[in-house]
Amino acid sequence: SQTIHQWPATLVQPVGSPLSLECTVEGTSNPNLYWYRQAAGRGLQLLFYSVGIGQISSEVPQNLSASRPQDRQFILSSKKLLLSDSGFYLCAWSVLPTEAFFGQGTRLTVV
Amino acid sequence: TQLLEQSPQFLSIQEGENLTVYCNSSSVFSSLQWYRQEPGEGPVLLVTVVTGGEVKKLKRLTFQFGDARKDSSLHITAAQPGDTGLYLCAGGFGNEKLTFGTGTRLTIIP
Numbered sequence: 471s472q473t474i475h476q477w478p479a480t481l482v483q484p485v486g487s488p489l490s491l492e493c494t495v496e497g498t499s500n501p502n503l504y505w506y507r508q509a510a511g512r513g514l515q516l517l518f519y520s521v522g523i524g525q526i527s528s529e530v531p532q533n534l535s536a537s538r539p540q541d542r543q544f545i546l547s548s549k550k551l552l553l554s555d556s557g558f559y560l561c562a563w564s565v566l567p568t569e570a571f572f573g574q575g576t577r578l579t580v581v
Numbered sequence: 582t583q584l585l586e587q588s589p590q591f592l593s594i595q596e597g598e599n600l601t602v603y604c605n606s607s608s609v610f611s612s613l614q615w616y617r618q619e620p621g622e623g624p625v626l627l628v629t630v631v632t633g634g635e636v637k638k639l640k641r642l643t644f645q646f647g648d649a650r651k652d653s654s655l656h657i658t659a660a661q662p663g664d665t666g667l668y669l670c671a672g673g674f675g676n677e678k679l680t681f682g683t684g685t686r687l688t689i690i691p
Binding site: 476502504506513514515519527560562564569570571572574575577 | 614625
């Protein structure tokens with residue numbers, strides 16, 4: 471069966487520090503991978519998606535970047551965090567163009 | 582940019598009541614999903630609808646896809662406290678990505 475791992479679960483970082491959130495998927499090949507950000511109690515904003523290794527599409531200009539160094543690994547990064555980067559970050563995968571499956575999320579607080 | 586508007590944004594009702602929440606767009610979807618999310622967790626898929634006019638039932642939950650595949654509704658019968666959560670619709674466009682709606686925060690009062 472397919473599983474998705476996202477870590478860390480919570481993170482507190484100072485303004486100006488770097489960020490690296492990692493997501494890995496098991497049990498499937500060549501998945502579509504996504505990074506979303508969610509404001510408290512609201513819908514999901516798509517940040518990045520990837521249809522293959524090294525293929526990254528950015529949806530929203532911002533202080534973040536994404537990379538896909540391996541087929542089932544998706545990384546969200548920042549060189550210098552801003553206060554506005556705080557939020558709940560979710561990684562997801564899909565094989566069909568539908569039915570996304572989500573990780574448990576990372577609560578990022580920039581202080 | 583395809584937008585999915587959900588209504589109402591917040592809904593609080595008594596246990597045992599019925600409710601309907603809506604998901605609307607000006608764009609046509611190739612498919613549409615509904616998810617439920619608990620605080621601090623990722624959304625969990627409830628259902629996928631792909632055919633205009635399609636109706637799917639999941640116990641007390643009834644999902645309907647609009648005939649033109651631009652909108653969807655979720656109806657809950659005899660709501661229970663366990664139904665509390667954030668309900669999200671998501672539309673599939675083409676072959677690459679999903680776009681999520683703005684969400685409906687549902688609270689069922691015992």
